[in-house]
Amino acid sequence: MLPVVTAIEMSKADKAAIEELRIGESRLMELAGSEAADIILKALEKNDNPEGCSFLVVCGKGNNGGDGFVVARHLLNRGATVDVVLLCPPETLKPVNREGYLILEAYRHHNEPLRIFHGIEEAIDSITETGYSALIDGILGTGLRITQAGEALPEPIASAITLLNTLRHNSDALIAALDVPSGLDATTGLSASPAVIADLTVTMAFLKTGFFFNEGPLHCGDLHTAEISIPRFIAEPVSTLLTDGEFAAEQFIMRNPAAAKHQNGKVLIIAGSISSTSSMIGAAMLAVKAALKTGAGYVCVSLPLTHAAAMHAFAPGAVVIGRDLDVIAEKARWADAVLIGCGLGRDSASVSFIADLLQRKEIAANKLVIDADALYALALPDLSSLSFGFSDAILTPHYGEMSRLSGFSVESIACDPLDTARTYAEKHRVNLLLKGYPTVIAAPSDPVLLNTTGTDALGTAGSGDILSGMIAALAAKGATTFNAGAAAAWFHGRAGDLAGTISSIVSAEDILEAIPSAIQEIFHIEE
Numbered sequence: 001m002l003p004v005v006t007a008i009e010m011s012k013a014d015k016a017a018i019e020e021l022r023i024g025e026s027r028l029m030e031l032a033g034s035e036a037a038d039i040i041l042k043a044l045e046k047n048d049n050p051e052g053c054s055f056l057v058v059c060g061k062g063n064n065g066g067d068g069f070v071v072a073r074h075l076l077n078r079g080a081t082v083d084v085v086l087l088c089p090p091e092t093l094k095p096v097n098r099e100g101y102l103i104l105e106a107y108r109h110h111n112e113p114l115r116i117f118h119g120i121e122e123a124i125d126s127i128t129e130t131g132y133s134a135l136i137d138g139i140l141g142t143g144l145r146i147t148q149a150g151e152a153l154p155e156p157i158a159s160a161i162t163l164l165n166t167l168r169h170n171s172d173a174l175i176a177a178l179d180v181p182s183g184l185d186a187t188t189g190l191s192a193s194p195a196v197i198a199d200l201t202v203t204m205a206f207l208k209t210g211f212f213f214n215e216g217p218l219h220c221g222d223l224h225t226a227e228i229s230i231p232r233f234i235a236e237p238v239s240t241l242l243t244d245g246e247f248a249a250e251q252f253i254m255r256n257p258a259a260a261k262h263q264n265g266k267v268l269i270i271a272g273s274i275s276s277t278s279s280m281i282g283a284a285m286l287a288v289k290a291a292l293k294t295g296a297g298y299v300c301v302s303l304p305l306t307h308a309a310a311m312h313a314f315a316p317g318a319v320v321i322g323r324d325l326d327v328i329a330e331k332a333r334w335a336d337a338v339l340i341g342c343g344l345g346r347d348s349a350s351v352s353f354i355a356d357l358l359q360r361k362e363i364a365a366n367k368l369v370i371d372a373d374a375l376y377a378l379a380l381p382d383l384s385s386l387s388f389g390f391s392d393a394i395l396t397p398h399y400g401e402m403s404r405l406s407g408f409s410v411e412s413i414a415c416d417p418l419d420t421a422r423t424y425a426e427k428h429r430v431n432l433l434l435k436g437y438p439t440v441i442a443a444p445s446d447p448v449l450l451n452t453t454g455t456d457a458l459g460t461a462g463s464g465d466i467l468s469g470m471i472a473a474l475a476a477k478g479a480t481t482f483n484a485g486a487a488a489a490w491f492h493g494r495a496g497d498l499a500g501t502i503s504s505i506v507s508a509e510d511i512l513e514a515i516p517s518a519i520q521e522i523f524h525i526e527e
């Protein structure tokens with residue numbers, strides 16, 4: 001799994017590479033610039049013949065601008081035409097960046113196809129053509145910190161960003177951002193005003209957390225990582241990792257050829273409810289079917305027995321038990337994992353039923369997936385300490401449920417889901433899967449995982465019930481609830497992708513049907 005770092009973690013890794021490994025800063029910058037030039041030319045499909053291509057490289061006063069000077073030189077070396085805009089007086093550049101700039105000045109004396117504009121006004125006055133192949137953004141990188149979305153950037157940075165976005169809009173030129181699209185906070189993904197909208201981002205050494213949250217995905221375009229000789233070990237321990245297919249495959253434990261149903265993952269699902277005014281049996285049905293489609297050998301579901309026939313018609317393989325607490329506790333002892341919550345209801349009788357269940361040792365000591373109405377109950381002040389008694393549990397809130405559990409507003413959770421999930425998991429000593437895009441999976445101490453599979457295809461009623469059933473199945477088959485949560489999020493996202501070509505019309509039933517393909521696909525990747 002790839003590391004994903006904050007701006008502070010990146011700067012620590014830079015510092016460690018320079019001080020501990022004694023890699024010179026100019027060596028890092030040389031690699032950053034030459035790799036970026038290579039990646040940009042490949043993205044333009046001009047790697048074999050860059051001659052005839054022209055580039056505009058805009059350089060700020062920090063090291064991001066330093067990367068820009070190196071990119072400009074390598075593009076010139078490959079035969080391209082280059083215009084460079086320097087946004088600050090050259091004498092204010094720090095030595096490593098001034099060196100890059102002075103080399104370019106020296107190139108000019110050799111009649112290279114290079115123009116250097118000093119200041120944004122000179123650039124705007126001189127740039128008449130719109131025939132650039134790409135516009136390269138070396139204005140701001142990980143050094144930018146913003147405190148709120150839409151924060152105004154000062155001049156000349158604001159005009160430089162506007163120039164890039166306008167040229168992109170009025171021509172065929174792509175914007176390639178160096179390290180981070182300028183104006184985007186590399187840690188939070190909050191964007192300043194204005195901020196570069198890149199077609200591709202060539203990031204140095206490691207992906208940044210800000211690419212995945214808030215406005216990050218809207219600004220980055222295609223993500224490429226440049227290897228700049230900052231080895232992974234120097235960034236350890238990594239606090240955030242990106243899930244991938246290989247990780248998901250490892251958590252999917254295959255059936256033993258000689259194994260019977262009760263050896264292939266026994267799941268107990270306590271879900272669904274019926275009142276005089278409504279029925280939420282569908283939530284139980286989706287969770288049950290999802291667990292079966294994810295390969296659970298045996299699924300038992302507790303729901304009002306009046307609905308057993310409907311459940312049998314939908315999922316004949318499932319066994320139905322009623323609501324007797326002792327019968328449920330006995331089944332929990334039999335099960336390898338228990339899922340509680342989907343559609344259980346929020347009236348006082350349902351809440352006390354859930355509280356009774358969560359205090360039963362057969363349930364609390366088992367692998368436990370807690371979703372929906374069980375999260376509602378757990379958020380009540382009297383019950384919030386119950387999570388300390390769980391052996392291996394995962395809570396699966398969306399932002400609304402997280403708000404109730406944590407007391408933070410949905411807005412503040414959306415602003416920093418990574419920190420919200422990490423802090424809650426640490427404080428309550430429980431695993432937490434915070435649903436969203438991306439989904440964040442946090443444990444009390446392990447690194448946090450990010451899952452980026454899935455699209456708005458998953459934004460349909462019942463999609464979360466399906467995810468819970470999938471987590472319970474993977475946990476029952478042998479994974480820890482943390483790993484089962486992260487792997488299920490991966491498969492769930494892929495099932496959404498495979499469920500239909502038009503994401504806007506994907507339904508919960510379509511996602512269910514696509515689960516086997518999403519799992520099979522992983523094993524094809526591995527072959």
Ligand SMILES: NC(=O)C1=CN([C@@H]2O[C@H](COP(=O)(O)OP(=O)(O)OC[C@H]3O[C@@H](n4cnc5c(N)ncnc54)[C@H](O)[C@@H]3O)[C@@H](O)[C@H]2O)[C@@H](O)CC1
Pocket residue numbers: 014015025028029032060061062063064065066067139140141142143144145146153154157178179180204228
């Ligand atoms: N050794 C290193 O540190 C390496 C750094 N590299 C590059 O260096 C970049 C980071 O360089 P720097 O730390 O110099 O920072 P930047 O080049 O990102 O620029 C920081 C500048 O932005 C200004 N700034 C910060 N917040 C602002 C705000 N809210 N409004 C207006 N201005 C603001 C700062 O005063 C500073 O002048 C990386 O993104 C990467 O491109 C790479 O060359 C690899 C090696």
Ligand SMILES: Nc1ncnc2c1ncn2[C@@H]1O[C@H](COP(=O)(O)OP(=O)(O)O)[C@@H](O)[C@H]1O
Pocket residue numbers: 398435436437439453454455456457458459460461462463464465466467
């Ligand atoms: N636009 C989206 N992109 C990616 N994933 C999404 C999107 N919208 C919803 N999802 C995913 O769909 C699921 C919805 O869960 P939830 O809100 O609990 O649904 P329900 O309560 O209807 O079962 C979560 O896993 C969430 O991450």
Ligand SMILES: [K+]
Pocket residue numbers: 064137138139140141177178179180181182
């Ligand atoms: K940049």
